[in-house]
Amino acid sequence: MSFSEIKAEDLLAVAGVKVASVMSGIRYKNRLDLVLMEIAPGSTVAGVFTLNAFCAAPVQLARQHLAQSGGAIRYLLINTGNANAGTGQKGLDDAAACCGFVAQHAGVEASQVLPFSTGVIGENLPVAKVEAGVPNALSALGDEWLQAAKGIMTTDTRPKARSVRVDCHGKSVVITGIAKGAGMIKPNMATLLSFVFTDAAIDQALLQQLLASVVDQSFNRITVDGDTSTNDCCVLVATGQSGVSITRANTAVFERFEDALQSLVRELAKDIIRDAEGAKKFVTVDIQGGAEPQECLKVAYAISESPLVKTALSASDPNWGRILAAIGRAGVPALDVSRITIHLGAVCIVQNGTLATTYTEAQGQAEMNKAAIDITVNLARGSARETVWTSDLSEDYVRINASYRS
Amino acid sequence: MSFSEIKAEDLLAVAGVKVASVMSGIRYKNRLDLVLMEIAPGSTVAGVFTLNAFCAAPVQLARQHLAQSGGAIRYLLINTGNANAGTGQKGLDDAAACCGFVAQHAGVEASQVLPFSTGVIGENLPVAKVEAGVPNALSALGDEWLQAAKGIMTTDTRPKARSVRVDCHGKSVVITGIAKGAGMIKPNMATLLSFVFTDAAIDQALLQQLLASVVDQSFNRITVDGDTSTNDCCVLVATGQSGVSITRANTAVFERFEDALQSLVRELAKDIIRDAEGAKKFVTVDIQGGAEPQECLKVAYAISESPLVKTALSASDPNWGRILAAIGRAGVPALDVSRITIHLGAVCIVQNGTLATTYTEAQGQAEMNKAAIDITVNLARGSARETVWTSDLSEDYVRINASYRS
Numbered sequence: 001m002s003f004s005e006i007k008a009e010d011l012l013a014v015a016g017v018k019v020a021s022v023m024s025g026i027r028y029k030n031r032l033d034l035v036l037m038e039i040a041p042g043s044t045v046a047g048v049f050t051l052n053a054f055c056a057a058p059v060q061l062a063r064q065h066l067a068q069s070g071g072a073i074r075y076l077l078i079n080t081g082n083a084n085a086g087t088g089q090k091g092l093d094d095a096a097a098c099c100g101f102v103a104q105h106a107g108v109e110a111s112q113v114l115p116f117s118t119g120v121i122g123e124n125l126p127v128a129k130v131e132a133g134v135p136n137a138l139s140a141l142g143d144e145w146l147q148a149a150k151g152i153m154t155t156d157t158r159p160k161a162r163s164v165r166v167d168c169h170g171k172s173v174v175i176t177g178i179a180k181g182a183g184m185i186k187p188n189m190a191t192l193l194s195f196v197f198t199d200a201a202i203d204q205a206l207l208q209q210l211l212a213s214v215v216d217q218s219f220n221r222i223t224v225d226g227d228t229s230t231n232d233c234c235v236l237v238a239t240g241q242s243g244v245s246i247t248r249a250n251t252a253v254f255e256r257f258e259d260a261l262q263s264l265v266r267e268l269a270k271d272i273i274r275d276a277e278g279a280k281k282f283v284t285v286d287i288q289g290g291a292e293p294q295e296c297l298k299v300a301y302a303i304s305e306s307p308l309v310k311t312a313l314s315a316s317d318p319n320w321g322r323i324l325a326a327i328g329r330a331g332v333p334a335l336d337v338s339r340i341t342i343h344l345g346a347v348c349i350v351q352n353g354t355l356a357t358t359y360t361e362a363q364g365q366a367e368m369n370k371a372a373i374d375i376t377v378n379l380a381r382g383s384a385r386e387t388v389w390t391s392d393l394s395e396d397y398v399r400i401n402a403s404y405r406s
Numbered sequence: 407m408s409f410s411e412i413k414a415e416d417l418l419a420v421a422g423v424k425v426a427s428v429m430s431g432i433r434y435k436n437r438l439d440l441v442l443m444e445i446a447p448g449s450t451v452a453g454v455f456t457l458n459a460f461c462a463a464p465v466q467l468a469r470q471h472l473a474q475s476g477g478a479i480r481y482l483l484i485n486t487g488n489a490n491a492g493t494g495q496k497g498l499d500d501a502a503a504c505c506g507f508v509a510q511h512a513g514v515e516a517s518q519v520l521p522f523s524t525g526v527i528g529e530n531l532p533v534a535k536v537e538a539g540v541p542n543a544l545s546a547l548g549d550e551w552l553q554a555a556k557g558i559m560t561t562d563t564r565p566k567a568r569s570v571r572v573d574c575h576g577k578s579v580v581i582t583g584i585a586k587g588a589g590m591i592k593p594n595m596a597t598l599l600s601f602v603f604t605d606a607a608i609d610q611a612l613l614q615q616l617l618a619s620v621v622d623q624s625f626n627r628i629t630v631d632g633d634t635s636t637n638d639c640c641v642l643v644a645t646g647q648s649g650v651s652i653t654r655a656n657t658a659v660f661e662r663f664e665d666a667l668q669s670l671v672r673e674l675a676k677d678i679i680r681d682a683e684g685a686k687k688f689v690t691v692d693i694q695g696g697a698e699p700q701e702c703l704k705v706a707y708a709i710s711e712s713p714l715v716k717t718a719l720s721a722s723d724p725n726w727g728r729i730l731a732a733i734g735r736a737g738v739p740a741l742d743v744s745r746i747t748i749h750l751g752a753v754c755i756v757q758n759g760t761l762a763t764t765y766t767e768a769q770g771q772a773e774m775n776k777a778a779i780d781i782t783v784n785l786a787r788g789s790a791r792e793t794v795w796t797s798d799l800s801e802d803y804v805r806i807n808a809s810y811r812s
Contacts, residue, residue, distance in 0.1 A: 053733070053734040053741040054730050054731060054733060085727065086727055088744070088758065088760030088761075089760075121727025122730065225712075305632070306631075308631060308807055321526060322590075325458060328461070328636060329592075332459065353460070354495075402717045402723065
């Protein structure tokens with residue numbers, strides 16, 4: 001899939017944040033697998049976390065530390081290669097120990113450190129390797145954001161990182177974010193791993209509202225395989241060091257900042273889909289005319305997660321009957337299929353619930369051959385609209401996930 | 407996957423039913439694709455149908471004819487190669503025309519004929535080919551049940567047919583059934599295509615109750631890919647020609663018959679899983695200890711339809727963390743994961759929500775290497791229990807469905 005390569009110089013440093021990425025050998029040798037992020041005192045920090053009931057030990061501890069410390073979080077510690085999920089009390093102890101290593105070397109409280117893990121579920125975290133890696137990471141802190149984006153990758157083939165400078169009344173603020181994820185992607189009301197930073201000043205309550213709102217329209221609107229992870233987290237940090245204060249009262253600046261943040265986070269979410277395991281297609285599923293948003297989402301996810309729709313997409317086969325079958329099983333009550341229209345790109349395939357008289361297979365094939373495919377469904381029941389981004393299902397997806405632990 | 411081959415002589419004729427299977431060239435040449443079944447006057451007929459909102463024209467018409475004619479159904483006409491779904495009014499007219507061909511040649515009313523179609527969605531039915539095939543089928547009616555089972559196949563690699571003789575107070579009754587299906591399998595409250603016949607006498611109301619009950623514990627408990635078809639139907643016919651009457655009043659005979667019917671239909675459902683597209687594994691997902699049946703089903707389907715669990719099964723990888731992640735995202739309210747146990751066959755993998763201390767990877771690997779795999783989860787919240795049968799997700803599934811229309 002087409003993907004514009006990120007260069008180190010495209011990523012903007014954020015005043016008040018330093019990052020480091022080191023090799024600690026958690027699962028593989030010679031691979032960046034431990035990332036440390038240092039946040040200046042006085043910053044505010046917000047987080048959203050997976051709703052998977054089997055949420056990982058670091059997720060539980062991060063949530064707890066965030067509640068205890070409020071804005072006093074000073075470090076984020078992220079390891080790959082091991083999810084520390086399904087590990088019971090030992091997992092919680094291990095995550096706490098990792099926070100302790102940072103606290104001890106940096107001279108802060110353990111509750112001021114948020115831990116994050118990603119990788120294989122159900123194995124104990126090799127704590128000694130994290131312990132050895134922490135001093136190296138502390139001494140390497142700097143502005144190497146691309147290295148940090150690489151350091152949190154697992155089955156990702158490319159780092160995901162975005163930066164933007166927002167003009168606020170003549171002063172500028174910076175937003176820089178990184179993300180990882182390629183499989184086990186359906187961030188149910190939370191997200192995968194993503195860390196977003198700004199040098200704007202935003203109070204804790206507003207920061208949490210902003211994060212929840214932008215995540216809902218970005219990471220919460222993507223699915224690779226319908227599998228919500230045990231370790232999803234997204235954190236938003238505001239250091240305040242630009243001197244620009246974002247408040248709702250300051251409407252114009254607030255809206256400009258919110259738009260920029262939403263746009264950046266949405267692109268990070270789309271980057272995940274662009275790098276989805278085995279994927280060749282970037283698919284936008286746009287459901288219009290719903291009676292309410294939830295039924296639009298039901299239809300969008302029924303299409304986005306249908307193995308039959310996804311294999312047809314993989315084969316560039318305009319097998320629209322599978323889209324229709326997915327809509328029909330989505331569980332929308334009293335759905336009048338005779339009013340439904342379906343478009344593939346600009347091509348009308350289905351009108352009034354059946355094949356459009358103007359449709360030709362050649363038109364459908366031309367749309368399907370594209371790397372980016374738009375599926376638009378109009379339910380003609382109301383004015384609700386929701387968009388979900390997804391990928392195709394290829395033999396490579398199966399191959400990757402059949403061999404992931406080997 | 408291991409599969410005991412069905413021989414023609416294993417299938418018992420049902421007094422009062424004749425079947426025929428012919429080649430009519432609907433999609434492919436030299437392939438059985440049109441099956442006719444003749445039912446003696448005085449028989450009772452029950453049916454259950456897909457709940458997909460985009461249900462196919464023949465499904466709509468069959469439901470209507472069944473309601474109109476009650477027990478007076480005389481013929482079932484099944485074509486493969488074309489689902490006649492998403493075809494609007496033209497599709498309904500075409501299905502009606504097919505019933506008309508049978509009615510005209512056999513001297514019955516069109517409403518005494520139930521039409522069924524399976525195959526590609528969204529193309530118009532080649533009615534002239536059906537018209538040419540019907541007289542051939544009428545003249546070929548006999549007891550060739552294996553041919554009938556072959557005649558309704560699409561991507562199936564093997565015919566699915568089962569027979570049993572049930573002793574009822576010294577007299578015997580016969581039950582013979584056939585089924586088809588390999589992909590787009592999640593028969594939501596209905597089923598794929600299956601036709602089951604008995605020479606017992608059963609009144610219409612009881613027949614419908616029996617059918618709904620046995621389907622709920624068989625076809626409604628399987629999933630290949632979560633995709634509910636537009637064309638699922640299951641029909642149960644009782645000719646009465648054995649002279650044995652099945653009523654609820656006759657408790658011992660009723661229970662023996664119901665058990666035999668349930669067992670036969672469940673095996674037909676399992677045959678579908680054994681022949682699932684690209685599948686190498688037959689997987690039984692048994693959820694115990696639920697507070698109520700629906701939450702057991704949520705967990706069972708979350709596991710059964712997780713692409714990550716299914717690819718791990720395909721690779722014989724005891725990657726139990728994926729099972730745990732699927733349970734966690736199943737949407738069971740207030741789930742206490744610390745009480746959950748998971749078994750793979752007889753091997754306890756997870757106890758109290760985390761890796762069992764007795765577990766070894768070698769044990770898990772030995773279970774995963776089997777062709778039939780039992781996943782048992784105990785939620786420890788109550789006494790509800792539900793079982794779902796499913797298959798793995800292989801590269802072959804993707805290959806089959808990427809090339810199905812070509």
